[in-house]
Amino acid sequence: MPEIKYKNYLDHEIHVKFVDGILKHSQNWQWFIEYIEDNYNLLDISSYIEYQNRSNSLIRILSNFINILEICDFNFQFRTVLLQEIYEISKYYVGATERENCAKKVSSEFSKILFLSVWLTKLQNSGNNSNYIIDNRFMNQRNFHQALNMREFDYDKDEIILYLEKIKLTDFERIKQHIEDNLNRVVYGLSENFFDMYGARLLSGNCFNFQSLDREASLTWQENTLLDMLQISIRNGEIIPIYSNGDSLVPNYKCWTSDLLKQLKKHFNNQISDFVIESVDFLLNRKDPNIKTIESHCNLFLELIRxxxxxxxLTSSTYEILTKLFDEGVMNRIEKTEVIKEFYKNLHSITSVNLLVRLSSSFSLRKDQMQSVKDYIENKYRAISYINDIPTLTQYLENTDIARHINQFYYDETKDRFLKLIKDVNDISVANLFYQAMLFLISVNQTNQIVDKRIVKQDMINIQEYWQKNKYQEQVKNLQEFTYGTQISTEEVEKYNKSIMENPIIVANSTILAKVDDLISVLEETSKHAVIHMVSRITLNNIFPIKDTGINFDRHETDNILKKQVEKIIERYGYKFINVLDVGIYVAAIHERYKNNVYSVIALFKKEKELYALLEEIIGVKLIPFNEQISLGHLTQLFPLLEIEIRQLGKLFGIVPFKENVDEFMKFKDPSSILRELIEDVYEELDGFESAPDLLFVYHFMYNSNSLNIRNECIHGRDYFEGYMLKFAFKVTMLALYMIRYRINLILDNSSSYNEGLVQKKKL
Structure with a gap:
């Protein structure tokens, strides 16, 4: 018979179905049992090695059973003994059955080891404030007892030793010995030849480089922890684990406390281990390493130079640490030993200009080396004379060193080259070149001490105007248009418009994703098509091309709240997402959906004339006479009216409309800040936005620079002042004004009804 191929994992759809069932407290789990029995290898084992090879997938099933038992305690039907035993062990873990009873129901060798592992882990959790499902270190690591409070183990010690005799696997003797040694608190010293075997990997210029080593089976807890430290990397002075997913870190460097590191140093009492431990301590706690460790880094750096x-x-961990030692001023404070002097001597003899350019930002170099760097950069910016294509010029403008050091002559030549190359060229590379050129000018203005800043500022003005007047329309013509059509009957459109006139919050519900399920849908779709959301995109704006730099969370508390909500969704429903993306990408995707929704809805809204008349009536302000050809005045007159209504709404919720300090006495608050207060209050009260889609509609589309920001974009002349976009903004602003007034009227009507009820009660 052909060998059966087992999946030994849950398909994504099955995983989603499982977690959905947990969240819904489903009582139907027989389907899950049957899936496991059909797709997992549930045969018994004949060796401990086999247990190690197969246990990971079945421990995950144990975890699944534990989740099920939190909400359901049925006796399921099993076809396989091993799976039924795993279920019994999960019942023991949650306390649904006693240990003695569970032990009687376990007969397979696999389940005996799993049961023992759960038993030891439960004891460990009980006395050490942990919540592992399985932690095999008690079985696999000598001296692990030194990391634990052992009181709980003492109670069960004799029974554990007796149970060990039931496991008959021939290669289990080593594990049995580890368990007995830990129970008896046997202390092992350094493993024989430990530093001979691992010393070269520990004491190296790139020791922190995601190293995964084949380890001896009988290492101590201290030795395993030391080798775990090699599984990190360093980026800009910060520790990066080899794996991270939410709160799960491998290795979990956050548990490397100062006390633990001190304990490890004392245990090893060796310069090689000190090198690793003190380097980690410096990165985590900014504790200066001792001079020997710094000398080791210096010597290793010199080896790399040689x-x-x-x-x-430049990719070595020693370079990263030395850079941080210079940045933190440690290298200035330490004793200048012979090794340190030799380090500086060799450092100051480096002639590789590429290397010196990188070192110059942090390391202390000689004047002649800095001059070499300067000469090198001069040659870089002089290369403008030989650039004859847009991609090379774009790359040239990306160089911040050139921007910092370029002189006036070559700056002027760069301008000339730019104007020459964009002439009669219309492809998309031009937009990217304009974008990069503006960044270059900004960098020159901020960092260059040679070029005339008056000229730079004028050039910034000129390049923007040149784009707006000469290049924007050319670029738009080159874009490929994609259209999507759908048919909606006139009757349906009329019905929808009538509904909006009766209740404008319908528009908010159609555009803003206030329900968690709707947000999950967007996040799921974003995760599914991750690449689209991770590539750099450039938008052709009539003012200037703009690159999508993501969501700006500074000074946008409402988006920070949305970010917080997304983080909660990821924490609870992350199992639905195929790819794990940065939360900022998800928030950006939500805003993109908001905008797409509002463009569609506004295209369907045709009753702007009727709404205009209604607003004039309910607000009580004479507006500019309506005209089918909407003018800028039709739109801008609505902005102050919207602000007045927002302040009125805020007052109904006890929000003072003016700034509450003497220095700005009686100055009105910005309407967006009042909306933010309202939105924050709603979120804090309800842990969501479902009752406030209208407030989000007004905030995002009128005032949020991460969204449409209609009011500010229009007032500052960046958008919405002509053509279709003017009419679009006019409709959105009218609806925003109507929504705020509609909510005010609802509150006033409810208050009136409540007061009338009180009067009637008094009469009775």
């Missing part, structure tokens, strides 16, 4: 590979030097 090898002459710039890439190896």
């Amino acid at each position: 090898k002459g590979e710039d890439y190896e030097i």
Whole structure:
């Protein structure tokens, strides 16, 4: 018979179905049992090695059973003994059955080991404030007892030792010995030849480089922890674990406390281990390493220099740590020993300009080396004379060193080259070049001490105007248009418009994703098509091309609240998402959906004339006479009226409309700040936005720079002042004004009804 191929994992759809069932407190789980029995290898084992190879997938099933038992305690039907035993062990873990009873129901060798592992883990959790489902370190690591409060183990010690005799696997003796040694608090010293075997990997210029080593089976807890430290990397002075997903970190460097690191140093009492431990302590706690460790880094750095590979030097962990030691001023404070002097001597003899350019930002270099860097950069910016294509010029403008050091002559030549190359060229590379050129000018203005800043500022003005007047329309003509059509009957459109006139919050509900399920749908779709949301995109704006730099959370508390909501969704429903993306990408995707929705809805809204007349009536302000050809005045007259209504709404909720300090006495608050207060109050009260889609509609589309920001974009002349976009903004602003007035009237009507009820009660 052919060998059966088992999946030994849950398909994504099955995983989603499982977690949905947990969240809904489903009582139907027989389907899950049957899926496991059909797709997992549930045969017994003949060796401990086999247990190790197969246990991970079945421990996850144990975890699934524990989740099920939190909401359901049925006796399911099992076809396989092993799966039924795993279910019994899960019942023991949650306390649904006693240990002795569980032990009687376990007969397979696999389940005996799993049961023992759960038993030991429960004891560990009980006395050490942990919540592991399985932690095999008690079984696999010598001296692990030194990391634990062992009181709970003492109670069960004799029974554990007796149970060990029931496991008959021939290669289990080593594990049995580890368990007995930990129970008896046997202390092992350094493993024989430990530093001979691992010393070269520990004491190296790139020791922190996601190293995964084949480890001896009988290492101590301290030795395993030390080797775990090699599984990190360093980026800009911060520790990066080899794996991270939410709160799960491998290795979990957050548990490397100062006390633990001190304990490890004392245990090893060795310069090689000190090198690793003190480096980690410096990165985590900014505790200065001792001089020997710093000397080791210096010597390792010199070894890398002697090898002459710039890439190896600049990607090494020693380079990262030395950079941080210079940045933190440690290198200035330490004693200048012979090793340190030799380090500086060799550092100051480096002639590789590429290397010096990188080192110059942090390391202390000699004047002649800095001059070499300066000469090198001069040659870089002089290369403008030989650039004859847009991609090369774009790359040239990306170089911040050139922007910082370029002189007036070559700056002027760069301008000339830019104007020459964009002439008669209309492809998309032009937009990217304009964008990069503006960044270059900004960088020159901020960092360059040579070029005339008056000229730079005028050039910034000129390049923007040149784009707006000469290039924007050319670029738009080159875009490929994609259209999507759908048919909606006139009757349906009329019915929808009538509904909006009766209740404008319908528009908010159609555009803003206030329900968690709707947000999950967008996040799921974003995760499914991750690449689309991770590539750099450029928008052709009539003012200037703009690159999508993501959501700006600074000074946008409402988007920070949305971010918080997304984080909660990821924490609870992340199992639905195929890819794990940065939360900022998800928030940006939500805003993109908001905008797409509002464009569609506004296209269907045709009763602007009727709404205009209604607003004039309910607000009581004479408006400019309506005209089918909407003018800028039709739109801008609505902005102050909207602000007045927002302040009125805020007052109904006890929000003072003016700034509450003497220095700005009686100055009105910005309407967006009042909306933010209202939105924050709603979220804090209800842990969501379902009751406030209208407030979000007004805030995002009128005042949020991460969204449409109609009021500010129009007032500052950036958008919405002519053509279709003017009419679009006019409709959105009218609806925003109507929504706020509609909510005010609802509150006043409810208050009136409540007061009338009180009067009637008094009469009775």
